[in-house]
Amino acid sequence: MSDVSTPDTVAAALSTSAPVKGRSLWADARTRLVRNRAALASIVVLTFVAIACIVGPLVTGHDYDQVYQDYVRVPAQWQAYPTPDQIGPAVDRIASRMRAKVESQQVTGDTLRVTLTAPRAIDERLLVYFERSDLFRTAKVVEKADEGKKLVADVPIKRNHFLFGTDSNGRDLLTRTLFAGRISLAIGVLATTVAILIGVLWGATAGYLGGRIDNLMMRAVDVLYSLPFIFFVILLVVFFGRNFVLMFLAVGAVEWLDMARIVRGQTLSIKRQEYVQAAEALGVTTGGILRRHVIPNTLGPVVVYMTLLVPKVILLESFLSFLGLGVQEPMTSWGVLIAEGAKNIQGSTWMLVFPSIFLTGTLFCLNFIGDGLRDALDPKDR
Amino acid sequence: MGLYVIRRLLSAIPTLFLIVTISFFLIRVAPGGPFDLERPLEAKVMENLRKIYQLDQPLWYQYWLYLSALMRGDLGPSFYFRDFTIGELFARGLPISMRLGFTALLLAVVVGGTLGVIAAFRQNQPTDYAVVGLATFGITVPTFVVAPILQIVFGLTLSWFPVGGWNDGAVRNTVLPILTLALPQVAVVARMTRAAMIEVLRSNHVRTLRANGLPLPVIVRHALRGAALPVVSYLGPAAAALLTGSVVVETIFGIPGIGRYFVEGALNRDYTLVMGTVIVIAIFVLVFNLLVDLVYALIDPRVRYE
Numbered sequence: 070m071s072d073v074s075t076p077d078t079v080a081a082a083l084s085t086s087a088p089v090k091g092r093s094l095w096a097d098a099r100t101r102l103v104r105n106r107a108a109l110a111s112i113v114v115l116t117f118v119a120i121a122c123i124v125g126p127l128v129t130g131h132d133y134d135q136v137y138q139d140y141v142r143v144p145a146q147w148q149a150y151p152t153p154d155q156i157g158p159a160v161d162r163i164a165s166r167m168r169a170k171v172e173s174q175q176v177t178g179d180t181l182r183v184t185l186t187a188p189r190a191i192d193e194r195l196l197v198y199f200e201r202s203d204l205f206r207t208a209k210v211v212e213k214a215d216e217g218k219k220l221v222a223d224v225p226i227k228r229n230h231f232l233f234g235t236d237s238n239g240r241d242l243l244t245r246t247l248f249a250g251r252i253s254l255a256i257g258v259l260a261t262t263v264a265i266l267i268g269v270l271w272g273a274t275a276g277y278l279g280g281r282i283d284n285l286m287m288r289a290v291d292v293l294y295s296l297p298f299i300f301f302v303i304l305l306v307v308f309f310g311r312n313f314v315l316m317f318l319a320v321g322a323v324e325w326l327d328m329a330r331i332v333r334g335q336t337l338s339i340k341r342q343e344y345v346q347a348a349e350a351l352g353v354t355t356g357g358i359l360r361r362h363v364i365p366n367t368l369g370p371v372v373v374y375m376t377l378l379v380p381k382v383i384l385l386e387s388f389l390s391f392l393g394l395g396v397q398e399p400m401t402s403w404g405v406l407i408a409e410g411a412k413n414i415q416g417s418t419w420m421l422v423f424p425s426i427f428l429t430g431t432l433f434c435l436n437f438i439g440d441g442l443r444d445a446l447d448p449k450d451r
Numbered sequence: 452m453g454l455y456v457i458r459r460l461l462s463a464i465p466t467l468f469l470i471v472t473i474s475f476f477l478i479r480v481a482p483g484g485p486f487d488l489e490r491p492l493e494a495k496v497m498e499n500l501r502k503i504y505q506l507d508q509p510l511w512y513q514y515w516l517y518l519s520a521l522m523r524g525d526l527g528p529s530f531y532f533r534d535f536t537i538g539e540l541f542a543r544g545l546p547i548s549m550r551l552g553f554t555a556l557l558l559a560v561v562v563g564g565t566l567g568v569i570a571a572f573r574q575n576q577p578t579d580y581a582v583v584g585l586a587t588f589g590i591t592v593p594t595f596v597v598a599p600i601l602q603i604v605f606g607l608t609l610s611w612f613p614v615g616g617w618n619d620g621a622v623r624n625t626v627l628p629i630l631t632l633a634l635p636q637v638a639v640v641a642r643m644t645r646a647a648m649i650e651v652l653r654s655n656h657v658r659t660l661r662a663n664g665l666p667l668p669v670i671v672r673h674a675l676r677g678a679a680l681p682v683v684s685y686l687g688p689a690a691a692a693l694l695t696g697s698v699v700v701e702t703i704f705g706i707p708g709i710g711r712y713f714v715e716g717a718l719n720r721d722y723t724l725v726m727g728t729v730i731v732i733a734i735f736v737l738v739f740n741l742l743v744d745l746v747y748a749l750i751d752p753r754v755r756y757e
Contacts, residue, residue, distance in 0.1 A: 292469055297732045300474060300725070303717040307481045384593055391595045391699065392714055411599040411703075415607070425596045432591035 094369070094446070101445040108441025111434035118431055122250030130230070131241035133248035134399035137229070138239055139203040145234035145242070145419040151204045151226065156181065159204050167195040172219070181205070181224045190217030199224050234419040236409065245401055246424050252402040253428070256317045256386050257379040263321025265375055268328020273363050275329070276336025277355070287333065290326050298323065302385070306394045320382065328374060335367040369446040376439035380432040387428065403428040452748075456741065463737045467730070471521070474729045475514055478722055485530035485720045504530065517726070526730070531721040540724070541709060541731060547620070548696030548708035554629045556693050559636035560686070566637070567644025568671060571678075574649055582641055589638025598631045598703040615705040628704045632697060636689060643685055647678035679750050687743035691735035695728075 102108055126133055139159065140150060151159065156176060160183055164171045169187040176182075185191060196208040205224045212221040233242035275286040305319045339345060340363065348358050387404025389395040391411075396402045403424050410421030486492060486500050501507045505516060520527055526537035570582035605627060606614035618624045651657055651674045660670050696710025709728065716724035748755065 292466075292473070296470055296473060297713070297729055299713060300717070300729055303714060304477055304481060307483070307717060380591070387593060388595070388699070391593075407593070407596060411595055414599045414603055418603075421596070421599065425592075428593070429588075429591050429596070433587060436587055436591060 098369075098442070098445040102441050105441040105444065107437045108445075111437040111441070115431065115434040115438070118250065118427065118434070119254060122247050122254060125247035126244050126251070129241060129244040129247070131244045133244050133401070134240065135244075136239050137203045137235060137241075140229070140231065140235050141239040142237050142413070142417050142420075143231055143235050144417070145232060145423070147232065149228040149230050151229075156204065156226070159202060163198045163202060166198050167191060169220070176226070179226050179228065181226055182211070183222055183224060185220045185222070186215075187218055191220045193220070196222060203227065203229070233423045234417070236406075236420055237413060237417070242406075242420065242423060246403070246406060246427055249401045249403045249406050249424065250427060250431075252396055252400065253383050253386060253404070254431070256402070257383040259314070260317045260321035260324060260382040261375055261378045263318055264324040264328055264378060265371060266325075267322060268325035269332050269364060269367065269371060271325065272329035272332030272334075273336050273359055273367065276333035277340055277359055277363055279337075279340075283333075287330075290329055293323075294326055302389065303394065306389065317382075317386070320385065324378065324382065328371070328378075331370050331374060332367050335370060336363050339363050339366050373439055373443045373446060376435055376442055380435040383428070383432065452745075456745070459741050459744075463741075466737065467733055470729060470733045471518070471726065472514075475517065475722075475726060476510075478717070478720070478725050479510060481717075481720065483720050485722065487720070504528070517723075521730075526727045527723040529721055529724050531715065531719040531724060537723050537727040540712065541727065544696070544707055544709035544712070545731070547617070547706060548701070548710055549694045550620070551625060551628055551632060551700075551706070551708065552690075552693035552696065554625070555632035555636060556686070556690050558629065558633040559640050559689075562633075563637040563640025564644050564682070566641040568648055568675070568678075570641065570645040571648030571652060579645075582645065586638040586642045586645075589634050590642070592634075594631055594635065594697065594699045595703065597634055598627075598700060601627050601631060602703075615703070617706050628700050628706060631700050631704075632693060636693065639685065639689070640682060643682045644678060647681050648674060651677040676750055680747065683746050683750065684743055687739040688736060691732065691739045695732050695735055 143150060153176065157174065160171055160174050160181070164183075164185055167185065167187075168189075169185040169191050172184040172186045174181060174183045193210055196210070199205040199208040199222075204227055206227050208222045208224040210220065210222050213219070214221075231241055231243070233246060236242055236245065271286060271290075275283045301323050302320060305323070309315045309319060342362075345358060345362050348362060353361070383403070386395055386402060387407060390402055390404030391408040393408075396405055398405075406424035407421060407428065410417075410424060413420050484506070485504075486497060491497075492500070498507075505513060508516070517527065524538075526541075529535045529537055529540060532540060566582050566585075570579045573579045602614045605611050612626045613624050614627075616624055654677065657670060657674050657677075660673055696708040698710045698714050700706070701708045701710040709731070712724055713728045713732075715721070716728060
């Protein structure tokens with residue numbers, strides 16, 4: 070059968086088939102969004118990043134605040150640490166703490182056989198120094214000679230993976246980047262939710278009630294608008310200090326101004342619609358009309374604005390962290406990691422590169438999704 | 452037109468007054484004071500300092516003092532940069548920030564505008580995708596990532612430009628900061644110009660021009676007029692922000708502009724410095740919004756101001 074419908078087939082279809090199922094705005098938007106390849110790819114990538122950030126820190130094998138003193142600022146690499154050229158100096162260091170000399174050392178597989186000599190008898194208990202280092206596990210004595218002045222020991226090597234390298238405190242950067250992602254994403258979502266809630270309620274109320282109340286409410290928005298935004302944010306940091314949840318609730322409480330304007334504009338046109346007048350005639354309360362008719366119909370632009378606000382907030386957070394006003398150690402966010410990476414860019418580029426890739430990747434995705442949603446929800450563009 | 456400008460400037464006064472009032476009391480409510488040090492000052496010293504700066508007076512009286520000084524154009528002494536008045540600080544830093552900001556703005560308009568127009572004419576072709584990709588990149592990569600990368604590449608590896616410092620405004624020293632400032636703006640302008648141009652290229656008058664086979668420059672000139680409106684209204688606030696300096700760029704490149712004053716002032720409770728910065732920024736925003744409206748009238752003959 071061809072796809073072109075002749076009058077006959079149309080008539081047949083009309084007489085026999087079930088009633089045509091209407092397409093809702095949202096179902097329609099969804100199909101158009103899925104057809105947009107950039108947006109779809111962004112959704113996939115973003116989901117992957119989010120899952121990695123939530124689950125990742127549990128499976129990397131390191132804690133986000135675990136310090137490896139022997140692995141400060143080691144570069145990112147696929148092979149496990151320690152590298153062969155790291156073992157020699159480490160053994161020398163440990164031996165000198167034991168007041169002994171290394172006569173020979175040999176690595177076979179994951180074990181190191183080391184022969185120590187000293188002018189006096191070596192105290193076996195000092196072998197605990199091996200265990201205390203991040204490179205080895207518990208040493209086992211194999212052989213003792215010369216009244217204890219010579220000691221052969223087998224030391225298992227502790228293998229660690231640092232796929233993204235470590236930071237200047239010797240913490241695993243992969244774990245920290247993923248953990249930071251949790252914080253950054255949580256902040257973005259949290260602040261945006263607050264902003265959307267306040268903005269939608271404020272805008273819908275102002276637009277629907279109109280008149281003097283509208284005037285007053287929007288005048289307040291105008292005055293807040295003309296205050297330099299960063300001034301507010303820095304003051305909020307000063308007020309709330311290190312409590313970052315409170316701070317980002319407050320940032321959300323500042324970011325609602327655009328939302329209020331958009332929703333008010335939408336509401337003004339919606340309240341002239343027949344279905345709203347019908348609801349009024351039926352005696353539905355103002356709150357009821359707002360909930361049932363006005364707010365659901367403003368959601369299109371709200372969703373678009375929301376996806377664009379999340380990256381804005383994440384950027385703002387990283388900006389504050391860069392200034393040293395954001396999340397405090399040992400907690401971390403992408404902004405904190407990038408700020409630290411920028412300081413260590415000479416010599417330890419990986420500290421800037423990996424968090425930057427995660428941050429910009431996430432922002433890229435959110436921007437593409439926002440653009441895709443705008444196109445999908447635009448009724449002009451069928 | 453002249454009357455309109457005067458009316459707009461007059462109506463800016465109450466707005467400015469509100470801004471001054473709100474920020475005056477907000478910064479005063481913040482905990483801590485300008486003379487809090489790691490090791491607290493002796494009580495007597497503190498008392499004397501507070502007396503000199505009139506911080507011992509009741510708050511409403513201080514507000515009155517500040518307002519009346521402001522009327523005479525006096526922004527007061529700085530609490531943090533002792534020996535300097537706020538006026539002196541701005542006289543030194545503002546020209547520097549403005550020079551960087553203005554060049555970055557110029558770059559944004561010329562480069563961003565050109566890229567946007569080219570992309571619009573080649574919609575859904577590789578050139579277009581390249582421009583859109585570049586623009587998205589410019590918007591999403593934060594300045595504090597771009598700046599160190601530029602420093603590494605052009606400062607250390609190629610050693611074309613110094614990594615930082617002002618060096619009395621030598622051109623070589625301004626290249627990297629200007630690039631950093633301009634990149635996100637170029638991106639935004641390119642995106643906006645592209646979107647607006649695509650819309651205008653579909654409009655009847657441009658289609659007629661194209662149908663009549665007029666040369667490309669003529670078509671571009673006609674289309675640009677219509678496409679410029681949204682870009683101009685974005686450029687107003689953006690120009691105000693650029694000309695008043697950027698904290699990140701000035702910190703990373705060690706430039707003595709005024710961008711850092713906001714953060715430093717708020718963190719050190721330098722009340723007068725914060726107030727001065729708020730006022731300067733607010734004036735820039737108000738002036739540039741007025742300029743935007745005037746440029747509207749130039750571009751769009753339907754807009755008239757009586």
